[in-house]
Amino acid sequence: MAGREDDEESRWPGAASGGVFAGNDEIHQDLAAVDWTATPLGPPQAWEQSLRTAVSILLSSRFPMWMAWGPELTFFCNTAYRRDTLGRKYPWALGRPASEVWAEVWEDIGPRVTGVLGTGKATWDEALLLFLERSGYSEETYHTFSYSALRDDAGTVVGMLCVVSEDTDRVIGERRMATLRDLGSDVSVARSEERMLAFAARQLAHNERDLPFTLTYLFDEDGGARLAAATGMAPGHPAAPALLAADDPDAVWPVHEPAASRSAVVVLDREPFTGLPAGAWPQPPAQALVVPLLQQGSDPYGFLVAGLNRYRRPDEATRGFVELVAAHLAAGVGSARSYRVQQRRAEELAELDRAKTAFFSNVSHEFRTPLALIMGPAEELQARLAGAEPQVREELEVIRRNGMRLGKLVNTLLDFSRIEAGRMQAGYERADLAALTAELASVFRSAVEAAGLSFDVDCPPLPQPVLLDRGMWEKVVLNLLSNALKFTFDGGIRLTVQDGPGEAVVTVADTGVGVPEQEMPRLFERFHRVANVRARSNEGSGIGLALVKELVALHGGTIGAASREGEGTTFTVRLPYGNGHLPPDAAVGADGTPAPPSGAEPYVQEALRWLPDPAVPAEVPGQGGGTSGGAPVDVVVADDNADMREYLTRLLRGAGHRVRAVGDGKAALEAVHAHAPDLVVADVMMPRLDGLQLVATLRAAPRTAGVPVLLVSARAGQEASVEGLDAGADDYLVKPFSAAELLARVRANVELARLRTQHARWRRALTDSMQEAFFVCDAQGGIVEANAAFADVLGFGPEDLPAGPDQPWWPDAAADPEGHRLVAEAFAGPEERSGAGHILPLRHRDGRPLSVSASLARVQDPETGGQMVVGTLRDVTAEQYAIRRESAVAALSVRLSRSASTAESLDGALKEMGALWQARHALAVVFPDGGRPVLTATGGATDWSALTAEHRAALTALRDGPPLTPSGDGHGGVGVGLAHPRGPMVLWLDLGEQRPFTDQDVNLLSLLAGHLVQGLSRAHQIDQQRETALALQRAILGPAELPEGFAVRYEPAARPLEVGGDWYDTVALSDGRIGIVVGDCVGRGLQAAAVMGQLRSACRALLLQDPRPDRVLLALDRFAANIPGAMCTTVFCGVLDPGSGRVAYSSAGHPPGVLVDPDGGVRLLDQGRSTPLAVRAVDSRPWAQEEVPPHATLLLYTDGLVERRRRPLTEGIDRAGAAVREARHIGVEDLAARVMDRMAPPGGYDDDVALLLYRHPAPLSVRFPAEAAQLAPVRRALRSWLNQCALPPQTVQNVLVAAGEACANAVEHGHRDTPGDTIRLRAEAQQGSMRLTVSDTGRWRPPRPEANPNRGRGIALMRALMQNVTVTSGPDGTTVAMNTGIPR
């Protein structure tokens, strides 16, 4: 193989260079191709060894390097350098002087190079900013590089090696990261929008390189935008208006784009963008990016305008950076706004709290006076009546006890409001905490032991006293103990006092019900009561523990709680010794002697009343016989307050009733179940099961549903009683009440209940015997009563139904608003006692829709006076279905019969079926043989790829399944497969969640799908016929491609035909001339079109055979004579020489052509006229000649354009001439549209119209290979065309030179790599201007006069000789465009 390698080497271009460039890379070949003899280095074979070595090191390195050698510092580089840095300068740079290669940065690097060459010492530069011209613009780049000296064989420094790495991406990336990091560096600014924006602006202003200027606009409520922050931009700059209107199309920034959450690029090349700040750069930005400040799930907050660094290409990374900045601003604005809202809410809450505290304080004070006036006389009476009968003493005791309890409650509230207001004055004194606490415990012992609980008190003496307010400490201990007693039913309570580190520790532990874990955090919250726990009493205000906590805190102590549900709760209070924790001005009294606790009695008395009172027997049957009015009845009394329980018992027994008294709702339920009473009297607030729950439970069970319940509650007010009655209570009594009131209500309720049960039994038997569903409902629709048939029809019995409106058997208000409205109106509507028939859409319990015939009547409830509705229902679903099926089939058939295409048929069918089932969307997918599935839909997705994968799978499964067999997906979607003429099709209805699709629906869908198949098939046949007709029509109308300079319009009179009797034609003749024909057959529609097609073909053939207009028409005369209907056809036939503008023409009775000169003069081509075709036999026809001058326009047309009833034809021709004259400077294509528009009668054209325009000279379009030798012929063609345009010689010369330079540029540069590619030159005269474009497919090189003086001069020439010279370079090539005015 070694031998082979030698052979290979001999073929390398490098071989000729003495092997210096031996290698197979492109760079070796390009280096070898350099004409080294033209450089000071001479031929490579003669290079000294040191240069060869340096070059070989350079070329073999994969690290980017370049080197310079010799007197001119001749440039070499390797592949890596070429790729990373050299860009478009490759391979031009090879072998050039280094100062020429890097001319644009030589100012920066030149001194470094000189330094290396002079001293031999290496340089090192890190991330040096250099503006390179390697990518077609001045580019901001950063390079880290080192220059080191290269020595020749004699050791003299003769060159330098540069090892370089480009850091541009890193430097710019780090800079942007720093900005983003700084933006997020201070979270505290997020509290105010202004501070946040100002902070962000300071950070953005630091990065003047990426963001020369920024503007932050925020949207106002009216959609306008207001400037909220700016960087880099001086205030009041016209490019930064303070306000931007929402609907101003001329606004400085495009507000509507960010408002629609879109970004936009604004090119800053016009007013008011002059004098923009340049940031850190010499030149201001050329583009700005407008990015919305997006808000999740809502419209953007505003937008950011970022001026972009013109020295970087605005790439994805730039856009991404600006979007991240915008995202940060949006997040900042969002969090500032939400902070502001929260702040306001917190202030409102604090204000509410203050108002409430003031209220409590006032009310509590007001209570104390009447209380004192109750308690004083009561105690006095007790003393005076010590010897009175027991019942009097007992009742006085009740008064005193409850007065005391009320006093305690008021005092607690007052304490609390004092603490809240900061007015609680504590009187501290040194106290023996252990002794004091034990004393309090002993007072409570009797109550604890009466409850059957153990009470363990362990209070050893403490080493030092604690500073205490005795009154407060009493409240702490008593509250904790009564709390423990209230929630403990078994086990006991333990109270300990211990010495801790610097503090005394007091614990109260119970074995009670415990506190649920989720309630623990709120245990000490005011008014918070743990719900649904078993307690000895439901009494309480919910402020005991909150007060304890505040009191402990006033002592500088803490309180904590630990609890396990069902095991017990332990409260731990810690009080510090000494006085360091107390306020300095706190009064400290002398050591007091332990006195008996003063405020303990109310606590103990209250606790004792929670316990069962053995003194009162729970039931004393048979006591008392004769009552005042009515038979004695059995009553169950349920109340957790022993005093109230005893009071009620005493009253009822006194009236002769039999009473069973219980302490809570559960016990009451048990009592009722044991023996059904005639009446239940129950408190609303009770532990275990409250009064409302008790009523609900009784009502739910048939056996107890009829038991009358009288609720008693302290909660006054309308809502409370409504709540009670709603729950099913028969009556409601508010505390306080009089004894007589209670007894009267008891009697009334018992009697009513007896009557009711008797009537109810009779009525039930009657209604149940009815075959139709019968019901009674209240005004809101809640069913009060219903018979057995009601449950048969709807699936619901009255016990399954809720009270109030929105019954489950009504249509769902959200899914079927129309049905819901219908039913609601029917129930609200019936007149008093008048039956009314309705068909209502109702729902069965299993979800299936029902059609029900309902007769409803409004009646007044004789007992309550409330409005009720009674009604009967009959299920007519099956009958309704039959009607619906008939009408659906009929509606679909009508739709299909009216459709003129398959698309229209399908669209109509989808709408019909979607409406029938009230589907959210209906869609159809056609699976053409092997093609992409095609979607038609009434909403939702419009493309197969936009559907979810599951949906696509479901549709495909239906396609592959049996046809006309509907099937649902179980989530409210149902589909059916059927045959479409283009392939299998699936029709799909999206019915929405929880909409049942019944068997009847399945049958109907299948039936309709069958009809649809037939309809589609019929429409498909129509489609095919129409397509065939259209293809034929287009074939006979006119040429497929028009020559340059022409424009045509065609308007057939008979729709939907696309052709009529008129025609136009252009024929390219072999000598470069162009035949032009415009003709008009008699009549219109298909028949005229058939004649026209034949004449057109004939005329075309004749023109090709003998291009003389008169002879063509003569021959056409003979041809037309043999075609029925061709007689009297008018034809204008002309032959145009596009070079000279001369047109020879002959007219067979056709209206004259119109010629409009550039100066606006109008001439008619009205010579060479003779009769229409085949009117009489002629031997010859006349012809004439006219010259179309440069920039003149020729108009040919048929009479449909100009002929109007009762108007002379000449008037129409004049108008047509005027229409062309008015717009004679615009392009012919636009002119044709303008003329058609101008000439159209008010109701549109009612005759066929053909129109043909020609502007002389036609644009010049030349394509030629990119070779220098082509320049002269192209120039000749251009010169000849320019002469046609009648331009002054100097203008011709200027255009020629400018075009020549552009072409030479394209040849020399655009195609340096691929010579022979096509260059395109186009010249066009319009609107008083000559436009010239030269396009190539090569890469454009920006002019660099210092590198190539010749080319730079070329560009300079173009700019000097022409106007608006633009060079547009893209991946597909480069286009040079320029203009010059045409002197008139």
Place this chain on the structure above:
Amino acid sequence: MTTPLSLICSNRPDGAVVLAVTGEVDMSNCAELAAAADQALGRGPGSLVVDLSAVGYLDSAGLKELLTRADRIEIVASGVLGPVLTVSGLTELTAVHGLEPPGRLDGDLPTQPYEPPS
């Protein structure tokens, strides 16, 4: 194929060498012009008159050859070449005979000054 160009060198009675150019000059044949001019310059120490009166087209490739020799030649040209010779600066580097007075041309020149990109 290059663009046809005729180059005839002669001596004027006053001893000056005249190079009469006929045809069009573009990048395909500017080297011929250069060679002829150099040859003519080699004929004597005096100045060379390049007569462009019969040149109908001259682009930047031809201008380059004239500019590089501007200090040794004089030019005769017809008015049609005026803008090209003026814009290129040749009229400032050497004598150009036969043009219209330059004032007439000023009005035709575009107002936008040319600036090479930085």
